[in-house]
Amino acid sequence: MKTVTFRQLRVFTEVARHLSFVRAAETLHLTPPAVTMQVKELEAAIELPLFDRQGRKVSLTTAGEYFLVYAKRLLATLKDADVAMSRFRKLETGILTVGMVGTAKYFVPRLLTRFREEHPGVEVKLQVGANREQLLTMMTAAEVDLAIMGRPPKELATRAEPFAAHPHVFVAPPKHPIFRSGHPPVSALANYPLIVREPASGTRALMDRFFQAHRVEPRIAMEMPSNETIKQAVMAGMGLSFLSLHTLGLELRAGEIELVHVEDTPVIRTWNVVHLPSRVLSPAAEAFRYFIIEEGENYLAEHDRPWLQPTAEG
Incomplete structure (x- = not known):
């Protein structure tokens, strides 16, 4: 040996x-x-x-x-x-590996581009987990320095810091019958098929809790592991869905998908930057942690503002 x-x-x-x-x-x-x-x-x-x-x-x-x-x-x-040695050198250089759930890929790369403008000596790598469980595996295996995710893990000792609101909404294709209700109750969703994320995803867990809280049994027509595939299915008229608002910018602007303003929505979760306290963060990782806590909220608020009703935030 x-x-x-x-x-x-x-x-x-x-x-x-x-x-x-x-x-x-x-x-x-x-x-x-x-x-x-x-x-x-x-x-x-x-x-x-x-x-x-x-x-x-x-x-x-x-x-x-x-x-x-x-x-x-x-x-x-x-x-x-x-x-540890780079901390002694006080250099913000080296490789920063950021892990994220698939939903975060719609905004994290843009924030990383801004970060690189301020820290040009840092080489950034992205690791995308298919879902929350896969991302936790990456963290445990030390394959990522920091992770961007929604619900912090309870099964793993981590330090999770919220940095921005994360709204989730119901969506439908334009001219769907549900829009006749204007502001439909949650019970109205039971009349239509839903296309949803797989059980291992944080989005699915949030949707399940929402329906349980309102004592409504949803009609789940299909389960899919991809936000993009779900959006295509919704646009094709195959059903409604429950998705992160941060995945929908292009489709909403193009009018291919519309928000269904169901009562008690949007469902607000938070985005968190997460790391293992047992591992020392490099100067580059520490700099990105501060950056996303300071910049992430304003960036995502600008994205959300056109789509959320003023009263929906409460």
Whole structure:
């Protein structure tokens, strides 16, 4: 084990993540033979095979699964050491990895562009989780420095700081019969099919709580893991939906989707910037944390203002 290098550990974890030597090579900007050589040297150093190879199919051996846990710990410790040293250097440089739920992709890249204008020495990377659970996995594996999400996790010790309101609304295609009611009660939604997010998403959890609070049983016609697919289905007239207002700017401006001003909506949640208190934030991550807390609310308020009724905020 004395000859194991951090380079070998990085290569090993990438192959384990993709279960592909070719994809790991692409991610690391190496050639596949170079990746294979690093893994073979690592296996020789620990005197155990880490992967089963059957043609193009790659899987971890039992020893490989155990070793992956320790490899990730070692790499996370090395990253923490680098962060600590950068604090001594007082440099806002390096790589900032921001994780986010899919809904946040509609505004986080624009905020990151503003952030880069103030901090040009920082290289920014984005990691998008398909849903909240996937993002929590990224945080636990130290794959992201900070995460932008709605409901903070209760199952993981984190520091969550709210920075902006996050309205959720019901939407329908133009000229849908529900618009005849003007300001329909929640019970009116039971008459129409709903196209909704999958149960693991924060949006779905919020919708379920909303209907439970109003003692209404919704007609769920379809579950989809993508906001974009749901919007297309709504525009095609397949049903109504419950979505984050922050996903709807283009469609609302084009008149392809309209808000249904159901009683007791919008449902207001908050956006949070979240990180693990057990890990030291780099100067770049700390700077972005301050930036989004200071700038995020005003930016999103400008987006929301044209669509929300003045009385809806209460």
